[in-house]
Amino acid sequence: MPRRKQPTSHDVAALAGVSVATVSYVMNGRTDRRIPVETRDKVLDAARRLSYAPNRSARSLRRRRTEQVCLVVGSIGVPAYDQLARDIHARADEAGYGVVTIVVDSRARAEKAIDLLQQRIADGAVIAPDVGYLTESDLTGLARSGLPLVVMSNTATPDGFDVVRAPETAACAAAFDHLFGTGRRRVAFLSHLHEFEAADTHPSERLAAYFDALERHGVVRDDGIIVPGANDRVTAYQRVAELLARPDRPDAIFAASGRGAISAIWAARDAQLAVPDDVAVVGAGNLPESLITRPTLSTVGPSAADDFTEVARLLFERISAGVPAEGRVISDPWSFHPRGST
Amino acid sequence: MPRRKQPTSHDVAALAGVSVATVSYVMNGRTDRRIPVETRDKVLDAARRLSYAPNRSARSLRRRRTEQVCLVVGSIGVPAYDQLARDIHARADEAGYGVVTIVVDSRARAEKAIDLLQQRIADGAVIAPDVGYLTESDLTGLARSGLPLVVMSNTATPDGFDVVRAPETAACAAAFDHLFGTGRRRVAFLSHLHEFEAADTHPSERLAAYFDALERHGVVRDDGIIVPGANDRVTAYQRVAELLARPDRPDAIFAASGRGAISAIWAARDAQLAVPDDVAVVGAGNLPESLITRPTLSTVGPSAADDFTEVARLLFERISAGVPAEGRVISDPWSFHPRGST
DNA sequence: CTGTTAGCGCTTTCAG
């Protein structure tokens, strides 16, 4: 079975006995052209018989738009990114757009991503990785080149692109104050891997809040209880189990992810420790799951369940605007949600 | 700030004082053309100064390949799909390919997906949704049109595309036999939503295995303990909590997902029921998390952790082969992994 | 109402 050459609009035109222009008009269902039903049907019939589908690359080249949007995330399997993806897909679907996903978890991949966007692989992009692989100048560069961009970042300043923020500092401070205020003295920090690696050079917002709180409450920092492992449930469980097995075990755990926090609850139980009496647990992010654990999980996170429809809206607004709008910034600060685990 | 026209190879050629052909050769780093370093540098310099990036649509049109692969999944946030996505992304990265993801969770979306693939949005695709929205004729149609295709399905027969199977029946039968064999009489089935809806028309493999087992063990089917909710952790928790609150509560729960099974463990605990003594739990799929719950989770699933590198390999092999290969089928049957929860 | 035609920006033969 040889790889058949795909039929083109010429083939359809020939079979239908019309011109390629007519084929194009019919296939695009253009209403500004008055085409008699008869011609229309001839074309559609020919198209169906050849199972013709207009070539996407050719159309994109000619129309100067791809009808794809690009979603750039930091990794796969993070609940918040999943929700973002769902919301983008939903909006894209309505607009007849496709979604191409790029995972940026290293500087090399970041450069590749920039390059692809520069090559106009998509008509617009949402940039979500919360790590520093993408610099502000990468973003302004892209925006300058005319690409509609929505950036999810607490540090970037809008400059030809929109910025959506979710400031964490106040919420984290409140959580730490609560922990220290209720007598906890050894508060461990279960961090993401990249966060751990950059702890001293570019501390994440939550890590900075942690250091601040230590100082505020006169507690000396102990790097032994700052551990990576929040990225996945199993690693988190293991790291926390190790922490809790130490003679000088922590009396509280702040996890940089909701999944990490839930693993911490499992680990505490397995170590025969009561949550929150023996060890308190706080997680970052608003996992719906926080409400079905026992005890329920105290969190720092957005006030409501993750919802990125606004991000999607901004992006498509920018895309259809055609002309670059002023950079907007939307901010929805996190808050501390004390529940059963503290 | 007006939307700047993207620079083209002509602009670069003009600035560098060479022809567009030379620009193309340099940009593609072609070694079959001997280009003096001097010329090369002039071109690269001009390209950098204009921040030129070759237009992807034009290149795809000319080269007749997009250098993208398409990943078609059934939903977002399913651990196995996540692993599939990771493995595809990894392989695609090596090959310099992009990944566009399509979510198919309705017949309408399935048709849209077929159409996009027909339009050659990608050079090949992995089709993973385990639901019936994509028919076998959709698949053969695509394959006939010359699109390299790898299909993950236990029912499809290779026909111009490769098929990767993970047969569940034997493993499920073993799990149910174990449950009934150890005296369980009321085995509930926590299903996926689509699975629930098609229970009587096109029962899923695991559901069919369940019905078979009921018959084999002389237990009469009770639709009251077949409930949807395996799709997400919170819903699963709620459904199981309801089941366990009934006076005629089940003494075992088979969950169609690992996440559902873990929620079942939480729900059992909250109902003061011991697992497995009061209620046994089995989950489908091999979540790494199965080992960190208490008790550990018995599962039906692949023999090792999810690994789809082989799927990715098949796809790229087909893509680079250029000519359609015979349809191959790879099969890795599930097995029953009894652990603490039974 | 329909067809002819000029490109979109790139790659690649083929001449020089």
Next chain:
DNA sequence: CTGAAAGCGCTAACAG
């Protein structure tokens, strides 16, 4: 070693 030119398949002026 380099350039001119054809053309990938489609859309959208423009002409009829």
